[in-house]
Amino acid sequence: MSAEDTHGSAEVAARVERRWATIAVIIVVGMALLAAFAGIHRATMPQPRVETTDPSRIHLSGEFVESNLGSVLEANGNVTVRAIGQQYSFTPACIVVPVDTPITLRATSADVVHGILIQGTNVNTMLVPGYISEQLMRFTRTGDYLMPCQEFCSFGHEGMWGKVEVIDKSDFADRAKGGGRLSCVGQ
Numbered sequence: 001m002s003a004e005d006t007h008g009s010a011e012v013a014a015r016v017e018r019r020w021a022t023i024a025v026i027i028v029v030g031m032a033l034l035a036a037f038a039g040i041h042r043a044t045m046p047q048p049r050v051e052t053t054d055p056s057r058i059h060l061s062g063e064f065v066e067s068n069l070g071s072v073l074e075a076n077g078n079v080t081v082r083a084i085g086q087q088y089s090f091t092p093a094c095i096v097v098p099v100d101t102p103i104t105l106r107a108t109s110a111d112v113v114h115g116i117l118i119q120g121t122n123v124n125t126m127l128v129p130g131y132i133s134e135q136l137m138r139f140t141r142t143g144d145y146l147m148p149c150q151e152f153c154s155f156g157h158e159g160m161w162g163k164v165e166v167i168d169k170s171d172f173a174d175r176a177k178g179g180g181r182l183s184c185v186g187q
């Protein structure tokens with residue numbers, strides 16, 4: 001191989017290297033922008049906001065007492081769902097929400113780490129004792145969605161299931177008329 005050839009291939013190598021370096025930088029910048037976008041829109045964990053709660057007292061007072069769990073229709077038409085996870089169930093075990101409505105899920109754990117996953121949606125959040133998990137959601141079609149616990153939480157984990165029932169907006173409004181907290185437990 002002549003000196004000129006060696007020089008030529010070194011130039012080719014340098015050019016290829018620069019090209020791939022540029023592609024790598026574009027990928028890294030693109031992923032950083034995606035992460036920033038998701039973070040700004042609170043579409044992913046970790047949450048930009050940390051709220052804490054005392055797991056030994058959630059049954060006694062505050063936002064997560066039993067009488068405050070379930071779905072509530074807010075004055076602005078949005079819905080807030082409050083739930084807790086404990087070994088081995090969710091309360092409420094059946095969550096009822098209206099279709100096509102902005103919903104804020106607020107949940108925590110009474111004992112160990114659990115997870116809430118709603119099948120067929122991007123709702124998937126951990127319930128960590130001492131912390132409140134908040135996730136925005138919206139359902140575009142009515143029906144039943146399974147809600148398994150998706151964090152191993154000891155021997156009863158595989159039996160820890162809940163359900164989300166998405167119903168008509170007007171049906172939900174009817175049921176919410178009397179105020180109070182709605183669920184579909186026992187229906």
Ligand code: CUA
Pocket residue numbers: 085086087088113114115149150151152153154156157158160
């Ligand atoms: Cu709760 Cu697994």
